Amino acid sequence: MASALSDKLSRLVKEMRGQARITEDNVQDMLREVRMALLEADVALPVVRDFIARVKDKAMGQEVLGSLSPGQALVGIVSRELAATMGQGISDINLQAQPPAVILMAGLQGAGKTTTTAKLAKHLIEKRKKKVLTVSGDVYRPAAIEQLKTVTKQAGAEWFPSTPDQKPADIARAALDYAKRQYFDVLLVDTAGRLAIDEVLMREIKELHAILNPVETLFVVDAMQGQDAVNTAKAFKEALPLTGIILTKLDGDSRGGAALSVRQITGAPIKFAGVSEKIDGLEVFDAERHAGRILG
Numbered sequence: 001m002a003s004a005l006s007d008k009l010s011r012l013v014k015e016m017r018g019q020a021r022i023t024e025d026n027v028q029d030m031l032r033e034v035r036m037a038l039l040e041a042d043v044a045l046p047v048v049r050d051f052i053a054r055v056k057d058k059a060m061g062q063e064v065l066g067s068l069s070p071g072q073a074l075v076g077i078v079s080r081e082l083a084a085t086m087g088q089g090i091s092d093i094n095l096q097a098q099p100p101a102v103i104l105m106a107g108l109q110g111a112g113k114t115t116t117t118a119k120l121a122k123h124l125i126e127k128r129k130k131k132v133l134t135v136s137g138d139v140y141r142p143a144a145i146e147q148l149k150t151v152t153k154q155a156g157a158e159w160f161p162s163t164p165d166q167k168p169a170d171i172a173r174a175a176l177d178y179a180k181r182q183y184f185d186v187l188l189v190d191t192a193g194r195l196a197i198d199e200v201l202m203r204e205i206k207e208l209h210a211i212l213n214p215v216e217t218l219f220v221v222d223a224m225q226g227q228d229a230v231n232t233a234k235a236f237k238e239a240l241p242l243t244g245i246i247l248t249k250l251d252g253d254s255r256g257g258a259a260l261s262v263r264q265i266t267g268a269p270i271k272f273a274g275v276s277e278k279i280d281g282l283e284v285f286d287a288e289r290h291a292g293r294i295l296g
């Protein structure tokens with residue numbers, strides 16, 4: 001990542017090399033470059049401000065001022081802070097629960113919840129050797145239930161039927177009961193999304209959370225959402241104790257600044273990244289690599 005970073009910042013590092021001392025002006029110049037890069041990557045403004053303030057605090061300390069190569073020390077601080085903010089080294093899905101371990105999928109319509117539910121099912125079957133059941137609580141769009149059925153089949157998991165005339169809470173109870181009786185290891189619950197946050201949606205997903213007591217509550221967010229990801233993340237964090245994030249559509253051409261925003265707003269680790277429409281297009285999120293992408 002240091003190399004990706006230095007593309008942007010190497011000029012400043014070079015300028016600083018010849019100087020006997022680092023000045024506050026140098027630090028400001030450097031931070032201005034970093035700020036620009038983050039904004040270009042669509043990181044939300046308040047998140048950029050926070051990040052820059054943290055880096056500045058560290059940069060103005062002895063570590064940089066007394067360093068032999070102040071420019072490089074500063075680059076190091078930026079790199080480490082970015083990767084740390086996005087949570088390098090965070091692990092896989094937590095399944096430590098009395099089976100079935102329930103995973104609740106939350107997010108706006110179109111974020112990629114249904115697709116990601118199937119991707120996760122496949123991951124848990126193949127990599128963790130689990131017996132996986134999926135169910136859709138999206139009673140507002142009959143097509144959504146059918147879509148989950150189709151992709152669940154592709155994943156090699158079992159699909160629990162639901163219909164638009166049922167209440168999501170009843171579907172959740174029935175699926176949980178079935179999963180227990182049939183000794184499933186994991187129950188993946190896809191939920192209804194909306195185009196924008198609304199009260200009814202939030203009340204409903206809170207109720208599902210209370211019924212299901214999930215071991216993972218995953219917030220699925222579209223990397224292309226850019227600045228808007230912040231408001232969505234805030235609303236879901238207020239409604240639910242999020243345990244992880246899945247960033248979808250990273251195969252698109254966004255610089256993926258949403259990762260930094262969403263991570264900072266929710267405090268939850270980014271566990272996976274969606275990298276294609278296909279069922280196997282799911283990767284463990286790599287914060288260092290992503291930091292390089294954000295900085296361009």
Ligand code: GDP
Pocket residue numbers: 107108109110111112113114115116193248249250251252273274275276277281
């Ligand atoms: P939901 O409304 O949140 O359930 O979203 P869907 O799972 O239906 O996904 C919405 C659209 O995004 C579909 O066309 C998916 O194929 C697509 N999609 C989901 N994840 C990814 C991804 O990681 N990459 C790409 N390119 N497309 C994705």
